[in-house]
Amino acid sequence: MKKHLKLYFTENLDELLNYLHGRIEHFGITGNSVELTRTLCQFGCYNLLISNHHTVDVIYKFIKKEYEMNSLGERERASATRFLALYSVFEGYTKEALQYYKESQQLFWSLDLFEEEFMMLTEAYSWLYIWMNNQEEMHYCLQRMKYIQDTIKPPIEFINTIEPPPITRKLDIEYYYRYIIKKNWKINEKYVNSKNRIHLIYMIPALCMKLMNADHDQEMLQQTAFTLLANVNQFKHPFYKAYIYFIVGNALRDNSYILKAKELFLLNDVTDMAELCDAEKNIFSKVKKRSSKLTFKLFGNFEVYIGEKQITLTKWERKKAEELLLYLLVQPNLQALKDVIMDKFYADENYKKASNRIYVLIHTINNKIKNVIENDKPFISIMNGFIRIDHNQIEEIDVLNYLKLLSVGRLLWSDDQMAAIELFNKARKIYHNQVIPDMYYISWLEQFREDIKQKHTKMLNFLLKNTTNAEMINSLFVELIDCDPLNETSVKNYIAYLLGQSHYIKAKEIFQRYARTLKEELGLDVSAELKSLMDVVK
Numbered sequence: 001m002k003k004h005l006k007l008y009f010t011e012n013l014d015e016l017l018n019y020l021h022g023r024i025e026h027f028g029i030t031g032n033s034v035e036l037t038r039t040l041c042q043f044g045c046y047n048l049l050i051s052n053h054h055t056v057d058v059i060y061k062f063i064k065k066e067y068e069m070n071s072l073g074e075r076e077r078a079s080a081t082r083f084l085a086l087y088s089v090f091e092g093y094t095k096e097a098l099q100y101y102k103e104s105q106q107l108f109w110s111l112d113l114f115e116e117e118f119m120m121l122t123e124a125y126s127w128l129y130i131w132m133n134n135q136e137e138m139h140y141c142l143q144r145m146k147y148i149q150d151t152i153k154p155p156i157e158f159i160n161t162i163e164p165p166p167i168t169r170k171l172d173i174e175y176y177y178r179y180i181i182k183k184n185w186k187i188n189e190k191y192v193n194s195k196n197r198i199h200l201i202y203m204i205p206a207l208c209m210k211l212m213n214a215d216h217d218q219e220m221l222q223q224t225a226f227t228l229l230a231n232v233n234q235f236k237h238p239f240y241k242a243y244i245y246f247i248v249g250n251a252l253r254d255n256s257y258i259l260k261a262k263e264l265f266l267l268n269d270v271t272d273m274a275e276l277c278d279a280e281k282n283i284f285s286k287v288k289k290r291s292s293k294l295t296f297k298l299f300g301n302f303e304v305y306i307g308e309k310q311i312t313l314t315k316w317e318r319k320k321a322e323e324l325l326l327y328l329l330v331q332p333n334l335q336a337l338k339d340v341i342m343d344k345f346y347a348d349e350n351y352k353k354a355s356n357r358i359y360v361l362i363h364t365i366n367n368k369i370k371n372v373i374e375n376d377k378p379f380i381s382i383m384n385g386f387i388r389i390d391h392n393q394i395e396e397i398d399v400l401n402y403l404k405l406l407s408v409g410r411l412l413w414s415d416d417q418m419a420a421i422e423l424f425n426k427a428r429k430i431y432h433n434q435v436i437p438d439m440y441y442i443s444w445l446e447q448f449r450e451d452i453k454q455k456h457t458k459m460l461n462f463l464l465k466n467t468t469n470a471e472m473i474n475s476l477f478v479e480l481i482d483c484d485p486l487n488e489t490s491v492k493n494y495i496a497y498l499l500g501q502s503h504y505i506k507a508k509e510i511f512q513r514y515a516r517t518l519k520e521e522l523g524l525d526v527s528a529e530l531k532s533l534m535d536v537v538k
Contacts (some may be wrong), residue, residue, distance in 0.1 A: 004042070004115075017046055037066070037076040041083035042116075045123065048090055060087050078107035082120040089128050092238035094268045097128055105144075118148045131239035132270055211251055220391070222401065225251050226408040229419065238264045246277060293395035294373060296329055299402070299432035302439075304372075305395075311372045320345060320357075321364040323442060328380065328389050329397055330435075330448055335388035344444055362387065369393075399452070402430040406459055417466070424459055431456050433483060456483055457490075473497065481510075485517050492530055499536060508534070 007016035020043040027036035044059035063080050066072050072080055085100030101124045108117030125141040128134075211224045225248045232244040242264035249257030262277035297303040304311050316322045324345065328334055338358065345361075346354035362380045369379040373393065380389055409423035435449045460480045467473060477494040484490065491514045498507035511534050515526045 017043070017050075020046070034073060034076055037063070037072065038079040038116075041079035044083045045086050045119075048086055056087065059083070074107055074111060075113070078104055078111060078113060079116065081107065082116070082123070085120075086123050086127065089239075090237045092264075092268055094128075094132070101128065114148045114152050118145055118152075121145050121148075127237065127239075131243075131273075132268075133272055211247065221251055222396075222404060226404050226423070229257075229423075230408050230412040230416075238268055239270065242268075242270075242273070246273070293393055294369070295395040296397045298326070298329065298397065298399045298435050299430065300434065300437070302326070302436050306373065307395075313368055313372070316364075316368075318361060318364050321361045321368075323439070323445075324358075324361045325365050325380075326436060326439070327444065328387065330399055333388070334391060334394065335386045338382060338385055338387050341387055358387070398430055399435060402427050402452075403455075405430070406455060409459075421463065421466075424463055427456075427459065428479065431483075453483060457487075470501070481514075485514070486521060488514075488527060488530060492533065495530070495533060499533070504536075 004016065004019065007019060020039055023039045024036065024043060027033075027039060040059055041063060044056055044063065047055045047059070060083075063083055067077070067080050067084065081100045081104035085097050085104055088094075088097035088100060101120075104120055105117070105124075108114075108120060121141045121144055125138060125145075129137040129141060211221065211228060228244060229248055232241055242261040245257045245261035245264070249255060249259075249261065258277050262274050265271070265274040265277065293306070295305040295307075297305070304313050313322075324341070327341070327344070328336060338355075342349075342351070342354040342358055346357055349357065359382075362378075362382070365380050366378045373379075375393055377390055377393070379393055380387060382388075405423045405427035409420040409427070412420040412423065433453075435452055436445065439445060457480060460476050460483070464473060464476050464480075467476070477490070477497065480490040481487070481494065491510060495507045495510055498504075498510065511526075511530070514530075518524050518526060
């Protein structure tokens with residue numbers, strides 16, 4: 001147990017799991033059923049913390065059956081109720097968890113199993129009582145752990161890392177948040193980049209702290225928020241997930257995530273946090289009050305906003321200044337090499353002349369932005385050979401937001417398809433057929449538009465392959481054809497689907513519209529293959 005204790009409180013969960021696995025094999029061979037059951041319960045608890053759901057479910061079925069058959073001795077039952085309590089917390093069964101923890105506390109106390117009781121108390125404190133803001137049980141856990149620390153030799157040092165959260169979460173949500181993330185876990189950087197990282201214990205808290213610190217950088221804030229969602233959706237603990245939804249919803253100012261958080265809090269009787277989801281004041285209130293940052297809408301006509309107010313950037317003395325602004329707005333990290341820009345904008349000029357022209361364009365943009373935003377810092381600057389936009393003056397860029405949703409959705413697909421589909425659907429709402437359609441004959445912009453269209457088409461086709469909902473299928477086909485009206489493959493697939501559903505009139509309507517568009521735009525007739533597909537209608 002001493003080695004188990006040391007590994008637990010130094011958070012060396014990889015080695016701890018290997019150690020317990022070896023003990024399970026040992027007790028299985030020697031036939032020590034009591035220690036086998038107790039070790040199996042400990043093994044289940046730590047697999048819960050790393051979200052190893054398959055292993056946990058197997059252990060749960062066995063332990064739950066033994067518990068209900070009342071075939072366990074007191075030592076086994078103490079460990080079993082510890083595991084069943086933690087399992088219930090992670091499944092969102094609050095009432096069951098409270099009952100199991102009460103029984104576990106009584107059994108450990110009567111048996112003087114101090115070490116395992118201490119671990120059970122830390123789990124109850126961190127994963128249930130804090131989230132429910134149960135002050136009475138939190139106080140009991142702290143006092144009991146202090147007693148155990150003073151009793152066991154050598155003393156347990158873990159108690160020094162625990163401090164009570166503020167009495168009322170509503171009064172200081174930022175402190176409470178930092179307590180949950182920073183105090184309950186020691187963020188160990190070696191796990192963050194490890195292939196086998198324990199992302200629930202280390203990766204997510206690290207991302208949360210990064211999100212808090214990204215408040216000044218909108219680009220980093222959005223990227224971190226989406227990455228955080230991609231990770232946290234793999235986690236079963238309802239309060240932890242709800243709290244992440246809450247802070248991400250506020251960070252992105254996306255009420256759908258806040259409503260998800262509220263729903264989870266209400267389901268688990270965490271009423272004060274549910275009320276906080278409706279409150280105007282929260283940890284990101286400063287973000288909400290910003291009114292001096294620019295929002296750029298590039299889908300459809302070029303529009304610029306400060307907060308909810310649209311502003312006008314017209315009468316560009318130099319048309320290439322507007323083009324340079326748009327070029328930088330769609331670049332990763334809002335920056336590009338100066339030499340690359342010079343080559344794109346002034347390929348026929350000598351280096352010195354092209355460089356001077358670029359400086360003039362930057363000066364023009366900065367003056368125009370300065371007239372509409374209160375900020376002494378230049379909007380665009382040159383540093384280390386890069387021309388870059390100041391992230392701190394940007395609230396949001398719809399095209400980049402769209403691309404991030406696609407990227408995170410793809411990364412998330414293998415772990416959480418429902419969450420990935422949700423992100424794809426958010427991207428669908430942002431998308432528009434054209435990026436700045438009123439600007440023509442700009443080669444890089446034409447290529448960017450084509451790239452966006454291909455990404456969107458690929459995403460829609462991907463969703464089509466992974467849905468059986470008739471309404472969704474129709475919507476996706478309509479969007480596909482709207483995205484690229486001359487794409488015969490999309491039209492043919494949609495008509496084939498409609499015919500398969502016996503929607504002959506609709507199929508004929510789609511066919512005639514496509515034939516008319518093809519004739520008007522390209523002067524071509526539909527293919528023989530598509531005509532033959534329509535023979536069934538005749």
